[in-house]
Amino acid sequence: MDKIDIISQIEGELTWRSEELIFLKNQLSIIEKEEDKERYRKSLVVMLYSYYEGFCKSAFQIYINAINSENLKRKDVNLLIRTSSMHExxxxxxxxxxxxxxxxxxxxxxxxxxxxxxxxxxxxxxxxFLNETVNIPEGVVDTESNLKPVVLKKILYRLGFAFEEIDISENTINKLLGYRNAISHGSKKNGISEEEYNKLEKDVKTLMDTIRIIINKAIISDDYLFKAQ
Incomplete structure (x- = not known):
């Protein structure tokens, strides 16, 4: 496993989403009325959720692909990775x-x-089974259409992360989902203020960065491998 390459791939997934969000946000400068800006920010929130879910799914999939590419035996990986690879x-x-x-x-x-x-x-x-090659299926990363805190925790658990020790900012996720669903279902007809949106964006970016850090740490520390107690 080329750890630098894997980490670079994850960084790239975060970078292009951040850059695209900046581009979309910059369009506010050509909108004159504050009322129209507030309406436009509703679309930014929908995109913000899309970036959050898309990044998590892509980053975890990169992690899975990296482990699969090692051609390890099940006996050589940790219990949860071993179990996930035996799904079928x-x-x-x-x-x-x-x-x-x-x-x-x-x-x-x-x-x-x-x-x-x-x-x-x-x-x-x-x-x-223990001597067969590890091949974690893509279905392990199932966002279930709504990447709620409990769904994110399930993915973390299946991939061997100590989800109970990780602060995944449940309030941020629930707030983001609340906005996204209200906008999609038409119940939030009013726009979103600049202060309101900026706070949400900052928190979501922090959450995505947390996911990046825990995956990178697992790669650097070989946390997916079996380690005798």
Missing amino acids: IFLNYGNESKKDSRFNKELPDDSKLHKYSRQVVFIEEFAN
């Missing part, structure tokens, strides 16, 4: 329609028995 395996063994052929005719509807049989096979194959 868990789905397969949790498939209730999958029945043990030895009991399929005599006990076709014994769901408990067939579940137990799948568990036996899973345990039997577990050593092999």
Whole structure:
């Protein structure tokens, strides 16, 4: 893994969004009426949410791709990364329609028995799973259409970050979502003042920078690797 390149990719995702937001914000200078400026800031808030969700999704995906590119064995990565890489395996063994052929005719509807049989096979194959190459699926980074605090925490947890120790600025996220939803649904017809918008933008940029820092730290410190206690 070229750590400098990975960190540079994440920085790039943050930079182009910041530069584009500055460009859009600068259009306020050609709007004369304050009332029209306030209306325009509503579109800036919608874009601000888009940048927040888009950056988080892209940054986490870069992190996943970096780990996958290492061709590590599951036994060599931390427990949560290992578990995420086994997503498809868990789905397969949790498939209730999958029945043990030895009991399929005599006990076709014994769901408990067939579940137990799948568990036996899973345990039997577990050593092999640990020696397979890590491939974390893209679906692990699921923003669920609204990247709420709890959704962000779920992503952090699945990727092995100590989400309970990270200040993800829940108030900022909830405030941003509140504005975005109110604007999208038409319930916020009035515009947004300069002071109101600037405070929100500053907080959201701080939040995005926090995500950048925790991912970069994980890359630098090899936090995705298994470390014996």
